[in-house]
Amino acid sequence: MIVGLGPGPAEWMTPEAGAAIGAASDIVGYAPYLDRLALRADQRAHASDNRAELNRARLALKLAAEGRAVAVVSGGDPGVFAMAAAVFEAIEEDPRWLDLDIAVSPGVTAMQAAAARLGAPLGHDFCAISLSDNLKPWAIVERRLRAACEGDFVIALYNPASRARPTRIVEAFDLLRRLKTQATPVAFARAVGRADESLILTTLGEADPGLADMATLIVVGSSETRFIARDGARVWMVTPRAYGARL
């Protein structure tokens, strides 16, 4: 079972995910996700490093082929920039792995948690782009950012920055600033649902991309996205369902 734990808090984890963890003999995942789980003495945790997705997938498939009941865990949704793709990338390496009984259990992903806190920024057509160029050429990221602007999508940016590539997020913002209005609403949503949650609402022109780290999900609005001001409370960020007057 490839399981999504959601963004962090137990109230955002599906009952199916909880049941899958409970039914597993072996739980395979990135160490901080395993730390969230209260495992029993008879369950075995296999923690690995963040970059090691493909080896983690192989370990899970090997254990499952040995007859173990394996749960591979991801934060968020395992289908969105997470372990489901890694498991299926590895699955053809051993013909026995293709015969395994595999299921994916969906979960709430970071952009949904961020959107919930912000109001309704994903209320209309949107796209999700990972800014990591570990596994794809940066030219593809640029091509997708350009296309996202051309299509006037709301853009959710995953993996915006890391110590290994601190300047990519700056390049991405430079590109977005050339193609979109400076007043476009932008949100930096960090660690939503966790104790160190923080939200920064700004505009494309004013945004400081240096604020983003690997725990940050960035939402860049479409031409229709706007802020709704409130007295004494954070503004709402909303993309209306109607694509309207400005056409």
Added chain:
Amino acid sequence: MIVGLGPGPAEWMTPEAGAAIGAASDIVGYAPYLDRLALRADQRAHASDNRAELNRARLALKLAAEGRAVAVVSGGDPGVFAMAAAVFEAIEEDPRWLDLDIAVSPGVTAMQAAAARLGAPLGHDFCAISLSDNLKPWAIVERRLRAACEGDFVIALYNPASRARPTRIVEAFDLLRRLKTQATPVAFARAVGRADESLILTTLGEADPGLADMATLIVVGSSETRFIARDGARVWMVTPRAYGARL
């Protein structure tokens, strides 16, 4: 509270959503979503028709301003083509509504449920487009489909067809077929998680858009998406994390 019930089954509804329903005095929503809930005798259900989102939002805000504990329910995630945007569209109509204590509770949305069943089609950058032109000009849908092809995104199509606009899905497929390889993997995922769930895996060249109805979520692959064949079982549909060799 604007609450997402998930795609259907209880095991895909978050504990937060369940708690929010339990804490509400008034539950406002599209009738089939309310039918899923086991409400208590002291709770009042306000059912409305599918097209009446804005009036439903106004009713919820009015009840909340009267001091009622209101839950507005959506299937899936209320932030994705659902009620959160409608509530915030209405919120400026009455200054008292802006002072209300509103929160959004995220949920698993249809494309995630479909992706879980299919394998990992959303394993890389993707976009979500509603094909409904009730609230936006069809020209915007076409512009976004074109941009999605230009960016080589995996495309999740929501609201692909209805009795009121049976030909739009055909126009959308005609456009996609002009811009993408005919061998592109395509999935029609209908009512995933419900008793009448069905999955059809095909290619862009072979797909029959007439198979889609309003309960269908369509996934159109990127140039990297592929099927993985299995003996005696449905193929997996996977978009690898790496954007690779074909560049």
